[in-house]
Amino acid sequence: MGLQIHFVFDPQGWCCMGMIIFVWLYNTLFIPQIILFPHYEEGHTSAAPILCYYLVSLFCIVSLLRASIADPGKLPERPKIPLTEQEFWELCNKCNMMRPKRSHHCSRCGHCVRRMDHHCPWINNCVGEDNHWLFLQLCFYTQLLSSYTLILDFCHYYYFLPLKKVNWDLFVFRHELALLRISTFMGIIMLGGISGLFYTQLMGIFTDMTTIEKMSNCCEEISRPRKPWQQTFSEVFGTRWKILWFIPFRQRQPLRIPYHFANHV
Ligand SMILES: [Zn+2]
Ligand SMILES: [Zn+2]
Secondary structure, three states: OOOOOOOOOOHHHHHHHHHHHHHHHHHHHHHHHHHHHHHHHOOOOOOHHHHHHHHHHHHHHHHHHHHHHOOOOEOOOOOOOOHHHHHHEEEOOOOOOEEEOOOEEEOOOOEEEOOOOEEEOOOOEEEOOOOHHHHHHHHHHHHHHHHHHHHHHHHHHHOOOOOOOOOOOOHHHHOHHHHHHHHHHHHHHHHHHHHHHHHHHHHHHHOOOOHHHHHHOOOOOOOOOOOOHHHHHHHHHOOOOHHHHHOOOOOOOOOOOOOOOOOOO
């Protein structure tokens, strides 16, 4: 937690994350150069769409990097278990360490993670109690950036007036069509892939179940009091201030919930 950097040594994960960073870099570099700046210079748009594009892009990369290097909720080697909470802890049969219920052992990372949702190769990290909020922000801003890119690609051809002053010496203008086709292709893939994931993530928080719990169906036999959605989301994001749910530039503080009110599986 905090400013500590959690680094997972997994070359396969680095490749997956490298692909995501490539898509982000490609669009952040080329879309303003090909579409936004030329149309702004010719008076077809204001400066606001440029600012918005860079802002969404910044939120996207910050949530990606932070989700990737944040500690997802790794259990310490010798955790101090309060006497009143002992019944809510169990022994992991893989690493032989005590952990609170709802934790899961990640075989990729080699340790237990509190309220683990899943291991995500695209961020090369586990998604657990302490970085789930950053993962949700990443899904949200990736969808926003992909949709914005697709709208701009569409507007460039079918809505904006054609550009007059084009500097044909520049690489981007000579390969404009190919660059925009690649951007559209990547935008559709990202939007399609992330939308399904984001929907299942939101449903998981509404029902207060992690992806692992849903897949193992272990919660069906256990009757838990149904929490209101505001509470389950507040617990994930560590704040009841809804505006802060969208801000990746902050530190998450776990909400103080009495242990007997917290859900255990
Ligand atoms: Zn373990
Ligand atoms: Zn993991």
